[in-house]
Amino acid sequence: MNPELGFEEVETSRTIADQLEKVGIEVKRNVAKTGVVGLIKGKYPGKTVLLRADMDALLIEEEADIPYKSQVPGKMHACGHDGHTAGLLGAAMILNELRDELHGNVKLIFQPAEENQGGALPMIEEGVLDNPKVDAAFACHLWGSIKEGTVHVKHGYAMAAPDIFRLKVIGKGGHAAMPHLTVDPIMISMQVMNSMQMIISRKVNPLQPAVLSFTSIHGGTTHNVIPNEVEIMGTIRSFDKELREWIPQTMENVLKGITESQGASYQFELIKRYPPLFNNHEMTDLVSNSVAKIIGEENVLEAPEANMGGEDFAYFAERVPSSFYFVGIAPNAEEAVSHHHPKFAWDDKNLLIVSQTLAQIAFDSLTKETDDLL
Numbered sequence: 001m002n003p004e005l006g007f008e009e010v011e012t013s014r015t016i017a018d019q020l021e022k023v024g025i026e027v028k029r030n031v032a033k034t035g036v037v038g039l040i041k042g043k044y045p046g047k048t049v050l051l052r053a054d055m056d057a058l059l060i061e062e063e064a065d066i067p068y069k070s071q072v073p074g075k076m077h078a079c080g081h082d083g084h085t086a087g088l089l090g091a092a093m094i095l096n097e098l099r100d101e102l103h104g105n106v107k108l109i110f111q112p113a114e115e116n117q118g119g120a121l122p123m124i125e126e127g128v129l130d131n132p133k134v135d136a137a138f139a140c141h142l143w144g145s146i147k148e149g150t151v152h153v154k155h156g157y158a159m160a161a162p163d164i165f166r167l168k169v170i171g172k173g174g175h176a177a178m179p180h181l182t183v184d185p186i187m188i189s190m191q192v193m194n195s196m197q198m199i200i201s202r203k204v205n206p207l208q209p210a211v212l213s214f215t216s217i218h219g220g221t222t223h224n225v226i227p228n229e230v231e232i233m234g235t236i237r238s239f240d241k242e243l244r245e246w247i248p249q250t251m252e253n254v255l256k257g258i259t260e261s262q263g264a265s266y267q268f269e270l271i272k273r274y275p276p277l278f279n280n281h282e283m284t285d286l287v288s289n290s291v292a293k294i295i296g297e298e299n300v301l302e303a304p305e306a307n308m309g310g311e312d313f314a315y316f317a318e319r320v321p322s323s324f325y326f327v328g329i330a331p332n333a334e335e336a337v338s339h340h341h342p343k344f345a346w347d348d349k350n351l352l353i354v355s356q357t358l359a360q361i362a363f364d365s366l367t368k369e370t371d372d373l374l
Helices: 010-022 081-097 120-125 185-203 241-261 281-295 314-319 348-365
Strands: 026-031 035-041 044-054 103-111 136-147 151-153 156-159 161-170 210-218 229-238 265-271 277-279 300-302 322-330
Touching: 010 026, 010 035, 010 081, 010 103, 035 081, 035 120, 044 081, 044 348, 081 103, 081 136, 081 348, 103 120, 120 314, 136 151, 136 281, 136 314, 136 348, 151 281, 161 185, 161 241, 185 210, 185 229, 185 241, 210 241, 229 241, 241 265, 277 281, 277 314, 277 322, 281 300, 281 322, 281 348, 314 322, 322 348
Parallel strands: 044 103, 044 136, 136 322, 151 300
Antiparallel strands: 026 035, 035 103, 151 322, 156 277, 161 229, 161 265, 210 229
8 A cells, every 4th residue: 555666665674674683584684775684593504595575566546346455646566566575575484484394594685666667686786696696596476467366487488688778869950831942851751660570570580579669759849840869768678698689789870871872860868677587497397396385286286487577676587597377367258467567466365375485495496305406
């Protein structure tokens, strides 16, 4: 009911830290501004497993008819991060009661700003993977296209690198009745966008996943004036490292060629976001086996394909063996729940699966039988 945006999760993090301390868990506050780190020390020596949840909300006015509807105008939890946080708190309470059976430590990461700025990397830079050194990391996401009671795992690449581009076509404005005296950035922008779409459809192997989407275009203010410039923004999604570098380079080459041929100029900016999220095969096997103990082997499914969305848990997965899995919240196979939507809502009975599976994964990771996996 009290959503907070990235790096503004002051009350959220305070509530989390207070709850952890209340049950006797060691806590470090204000990591990467608003992040919280909890540490459960097992009775026996061993390795360290990290469990992570994101905390931030979105700039969306909530329209869902639920008793815990957002009380903050223009902000809501439209992606389930409040569920991730509550689920990890539940897992923390379970594991804290089992600390005398743990061979090693569980590090609890409550991370700010996954949606936009990215809070994972700042937390890593402030040392959350050290003292004690983390040997494996796990996280999950509530997922609206997966049926309740089921979990999807994905070996290998699970989510894409969600890079952002901004470009500007700079022409020469003038009266719309005398276009020959102008360099029309609107017409040039149309050529640019059509040609850039051909990068994906005609220059990238169709068996290699890649997305190029234009999501914003601004130019002009009235009906009878050709503007001086047009600004365009969008996203590039990919998994392959070389392709990730090649697509924006090729986009700029297209932009340069078209604008120069028409007597215009351009600006191009690439904002690299999170790396693609890669799930370690052994850790994903561990997740499958642990989750099956909670919901049954028949309800743990391999995702049929990777997702082109982005997720900054990828920074953890780059540094330690990790696995990220998806917990279903769709009421049935025909009724998907849309993320980032004003009416986003789900049954909080699914929190039990989040808490139980995260706890089971950590518990299984820190037993003598599975210690060699880490």
